[in-house]
Amino acid sequence: MPVTNNDFSQVMFDRHSVRRFDPSVTIPRAELQAMIASATTAPSACNLQSWHFVVIDTPEAKAKFKQAAMAFNYPQVDTASAIVFIAGDTHSHLVYRDVWQKVYEAGKISKEKLDQIFNTFLPLYEHAGRDFLTLDATIDGAMVGMQLLLVARAHGYEANPFSGYDFKTVLPAVGLDPARFVPVMAIAIGRPAADVPVLKTQRYDSQTLTEFL
């Protein structure tokens, strides 16, 4: 249940996608919730935390999710202990005033900073179109997803992020309102199947992707 591997380099640099798991492994819901809580230490735009999680960890839930998942992802859906579907919440700014008012009341920011947030940042969201809100929530969701991939490893599991599902039907399939949420990614978590070969994919030499302005 706690972090069992606290070696940062091992957790991050030895991570690779695992797509076939030992189906006999169960992860307690309290541990799944704890891993999600840990992942939400991720930063988010204006601390809006525009992320939302649907945990799929029963045969019935997997059957619902598979209505939208692409067939080539069935093996990992079938064998993972749990799939955490991450959605972006385009309505997160509707509680914005309340969130920052509390930060102010707790004495963590000045009145000047509070006014700046209410007068500068808040209107950006209140006047934003769906595209902006989608991108913003997608970035938040991807960052929390990256943390969840690492936290899973720190807990002794392996994981794989995937978006091989029908973007139009996946939200209703997992019970979320498409008018409010956007799909970001699904993360399958479990222990690797005993016979699964490790696929360490290559990365480009980062120098070829970097410029010094």
Added chain:
Amino acid sequence: MPVTNNDFSQVMFDRHSVRRFDPSVTIPRAELQAMIASATTAPSACNLQSWHFVVIDTPEAKAKFKQAAMAFNYPQVDTASAIVFIAGDTHSHLVYRDVWQKVYEAGKISKEKLDQIFNTFLPLYEHAGRDFLTLDATIDGAMVGMQLLLVARAHGYEANPFSGYDFKTVLPAVGLDPARFVPVMAIAIGRPAADVPVLKTQRYDSQTLTEFL
């Protein structure tokens, strides 16, 4: 230059955004490049690695970047040792066949898997519209950005991700082609200014953001 803090829990759970840095600190370019390389162990959709980095670490480069940055971000731009601007590359799939052919030739995937990639995944990108490619590259860029925030801490620095810049002018300002790239986030890295108060923002109780399907 190497990882100086390898404690996973400390690196991830004690991370918070720092926006004012000690301007006397210089980070060697080799170390910046090493941190970027470490961050690119992040996963990406179909291993396309749709990320691109522009490092801003001189007064001249900062002046260019500030043409697009919003004024409330000037303090962190001015004081950070470096800003790493992360763009998403919507053309990353143009080298797709080459990338996976090499993985196949290295004996890491079967011919069957290679055919699946070429016949199933590749057409998704080749026939995709700009919106799909933007979202896909944005997710890749956000995940690598999250890893960079953690790697910076492991190297003994602090960081802050921000997108307070003009989305239309920031790409030309940093020398990137808007027809190809999309802005994802900027990450300011440095050592905190001595007198900067720590703002530990609150997170929602993750249970309120989680459903079990």
